[in-house]
Amino acid sequence: xxxRSSFFILTCIGFGFAFLYIPxxxxxxxxxxxxxxxxxxxxxxxPTLKWYYALLNNEEILDAAWISLKVAxxxxxxxxxxxxxxxxxxxxxxxxxxxxxxxxxxxxxxxxPEVITGLSxxxxxxxxxxxxxxxxGRGITTMTIGHMTFSxxxxxxxxxxxxxxxxxxxxxxxxxxxxxxxxIFFVITLPIIxxxxxxxxxxxxxxxxxxxxxxxxxxxxGSSTLPMVVFSKVRLGVSPEINVLxxxxxxxxxxxxxxxxxxxxxxxxLDQGA
Amino acid sequence: MALPYxxxxxxxxxxxxxVLKISFSxxxxxxxxxxxxxxxxxxxxxAIKLNFDNYAFLxxxxxxxxxxxxxxKVAFLSTLMCLVIGYPMAYGIARAKPAARNVLLLLxxxxxxxxxxxxxxxxxxxxxANGVINNxxxxxxxxxxxxxxxxxPFAMYVGIVYSYLxxxxxxxxxxxxxxxxxxxxxxxxxxxxxxxAFYKITLPLSxxxxxxxxxxxxxxxxxxxxxxxxxxxxxxxxxGRVLWDxxxxxxxxxxxxxxxxxxxxxxxxxxxxxxxxxARETAGAR
Numbered sequence: 406x407x408x409r410s411s412f413f414i415l416t417c418i419g420f421g422f423a424f425l426y427i428p429x430x431x432x433x434x435x436x437x438x439x440x441x442x443x444x445x446x447x448x449x450x451x452p453t454l455k456w457y458y459a460l461l462n463n464e465e466i467l468d469a470a471w472i473s474l475k476v477a478x479x480x481x482x483x484x485x486x487x488x489x490x491x492x493x494x495x496x497x498x499x500x501x502x503x504x505x506x507x508x509x510x511x512x513x514x515x516x517x518p519e520v521i522t523g524l525s526x527x528x529x530x531x532x533x534x535x536x537x538x539x540x541x542g543r544g545i546t547t548m549t550i551g552h553m554t555f556s557x558x559x560x561x562x563x564x565x566x567x568x569x570x571x572x573x574x575x576x577x578x579x580x581x582x583x584x585x586x587x588x589i590f591f592v593i594t595l596p597i598i599x600x601x602x603x604x605x606x607x608x609x610x611x612x613x614x615x616x617x618x619x620x621x622x623x624x625x626x627g628s629s630t631l632p633m634v635v636f637s638k639v640r641l642g643v644s645p646e647i648n649v650l651x652x653x654x655x656x657x658x659x660x661x662x663x664x665x666x667x668x669x670x671x672x673x674x675l676d677q678g679a
Numbered sequence: 680m681a682l683p684y685x686x687x688x689x690x691x692x693x694x695x696x697x698v699l700k701i702s703f704s705x706x707x708x709x710x711x712x713x714x715x716x717x718x719x720x721x722x723x724x725x726a727i728k729l730n731f732d733n734y735a736f737l738x739x740x741x742x743x744x745x746x747x748x749x750x751x752k753v754a755f756l757s758t759l760m761c762l763v764i765g766y767p768m769a770y771g772i773a774r775a776k777p778a779a780r781n782v783l784l785l786l787x788x789x790x791x792x793x794x795x796x797x798x799x800x801x802x803x804x805x806x807x808a809n810g811v812i813n814n815x816x817x818x819x820x821x822x823x824x825x826x827x828x829x830x831x832p833f834a835m836y837v838g839i840v841y842s843y844l845x846x847x848x849x850x851x852x853x854x855x856x857x858x859x860x861x862x863x864x865x866x867x868x869x870x871x872x873x874x875x876a877f878y879k880i881t882l883p884l885s886x887x888x889x890x891x892x893x894x895x896x897x898x899x900x901x902x903x904x905x906x907x908x909x910x911x912x913x914x915x916x917x918x919g920r921v922l923w924d925x926x927x928x929x930x931x932x933x934x935x936x937x938x939x940x941x942x943x944x945x946x947x948x949x950x951x952x953x954x955x956x957x958a959r960e961t962a963g964a965r
Contacts, residue, residue, distance in 0.1 A: 411873070414767055414770060414771040414774070415771065417764075417767030417768060417771060418767070418768055418771040418772070418783070420764075421764055421765070421767070421768040421844075422768075422786060424764065424841065424844075425786070425790050425841070425844065425845075426786075426790075427805075428798060428801035428802055428804075428805055428841065429790060429793065429798065429801060431801060431804060431805060431811055432797070432800075432801045432804065435804065442809065443804060444804050444805075444807065444810045444811050444814065486682075487682060487683040488683070490682055490683050491683035491687075494683075503684060506684075507683070507684055508954070509954060510688070510691055510692065511683075511687065512950070512953070512954045513691070513950055514691065515895070516894065516898040516899055516946075516949075516950055516953060517899075517946075518899050518901065518902020518903070518904075518946070519899070519902070519904065520902050520904050520919045520922045520923060520939070521922075521939045521942060521943060522691075522694075524922065524926060524936070524939050525694030525695050525698045525939065526690065526694055528694060528697045528698055528701055528932070528936070529690065529693060529694040531711045532697050535711075550690060551690075553686075553690075554686070554687070554690040554691055557686070557687075561683070566961070569961065608792075611792050614794070615794040615795055615796065617905055618904055621927075622926075632794070632796050635797070635800070636796060636909075639796070639800050639803065639909060640908070640909065642803070642807075643800070643803055643804050643807070647797070647800055648804075650797065651793075651794070651800070651801065654793060654797060655793055658789065658792045658793050659789060662785065662788065662789060662792060663785070666781070666785060670781075
């Protein structure tokens with residue numbers, strides 16, 4: 406196989422990545438800008454860290470970030486459990502009643518416009534409250550349920566595709582040697598699909614951390630998440646603190662993605678060596 | 680398996696039934712702002728009252744039909760633009776050396792993990808009157824007055840294409856990566872020009888990747904709310920935004936429900952199409 410690429414393709418890739426990265430990098434650069442006008446560079450006083458201090462002293466943003474963090478962690482953990490079970494069921498059992506429905510129900514949330522999911526979840530919570538008195542009002546619990554419902558679909562897809570490319574001979578060998586299905590799952594299957602579960606957890610965390618629409622529908626008074634606060638600020642125009650927030654987000658995400666992919670590459674090498 | 684099944688049934692399927700129910704209710708000035716469908720009439724008879732006014736309203740007021748039509752147009756054109764930008768990128772990544780491929784793939788995934796809201800926000804800074812693009816063009820002397828770009832349809836298209844591009848590149852790459860490139864060499868050996876070989880071999884073989892990626896852009900883009908709200912300006916009529924305003928600003932929950940049901944009816948065929956394409960892709964991979 407040869408790896409030649411034409412000049413045309415290389416140009417397209419160059420422009421494509423410039424398109425993807427110029428907006429992101431512009432936020433990073435202007436987060437160090439002293440001017441309150443954000444996009445007008447104040448050469449005399451820049452670069453400066455003053456907006457970083459401002460962000461770290463902004464109670465509203467810090468409170469919202471704390472709520473987002475709580476929701477995202479509970480959501481990711483719950484979504485991983487539900488999504489792994491669903492992915493396992495879909496990959497391992499080709500025939501069972503409700504397979505078609507389960508498959509449809511885990512594909513649909515991936516493409517469903519968020520306004521529809523958000524509205525329908527809210528109406529469910531309102532109806533349930535009228536009917537059985539739970540959930541009493543809306544807040545962190547209802548938001549977390551909403552987030553789990555759509556993020557478990559992503560975990561299902563990741564786990565399902567990992568299991569599809571996995572050698573069942575290992576599980577069969579363990580079974581022949583007398584291991585019980587429960588033990589096989591925890592000793593053999595789980596360690597092998599662990600990278601998929603980790604990716605699923607991180608993705609579920611990110612989806613929840615970023616979500617604006619479903620949170621807006623399912624949150625209650627006093628439980629504004631970070632994206633909700635950012636959205637209300639951004640609607641009024643640009644703000645230097647948001648650039649700082651974007652830079653910090655980008656730094657964490659980059660560190661996380663690079664770290665995880667290096668770890669996975671190492672793991673893959675070790676697996677091949679063994 | 681029963682657990683995720685019941686979860687999705689309760690929190691994904693049942694809610695749609697409730698939306699359907701509420702879309703047939705009367706608007707009420709109460710909390711919650713709608714009237715019950717079932718009512719006891721006298722002692723022993725239960726009356727169901729279906730109110731079709733909300734739907735009739737959507738079809739009589741030109742605003743809603745216009746918003747539906749415009750959403751489809753915007754989503755369709757954005758999908759096309761994503762394909763034009765994303766196909767060569769996915770193709771180039773799939774044909775790069777394995778080491779470079781992983782780095783390039785990582786670079787596509789990275790923005791996808793960074794907050795959508797913040798990436799849309801970045802475009803406000805680039806496009807506004809005293810924003811980065813205008814400042815650069817002015818200082819180069821290419822323009823003499825700032826261009827109006829923010830709060831226009833142009834800004835909305837840029838935002839949608841930008842945000843959804845990774846969703847198109849990733850499935851397309853996954854498809855192209857499995858391609859047998861020797862087919863192309865064979866075609867060229869037999870005298871096919873590169874463009875001809877692309878058109879006759881690569882394009883048909885990557886059909887499922889194109890469809891899956893396009894659907895991942897098109898379906899959510901039809902109902903998109905954040906991007907039109909932030910970049911599109913007050914005249915950007917998108918149905919997701921109409922639904923949001925009916926619900927939050929007008930507190931017309933039954934009307935919002937009717938909008939959601941119509942949007943769902945419109946999108947379900949595409950979702951089923953997507954699912955069958957996905958099923959074919961995974962079947963082909965095994």
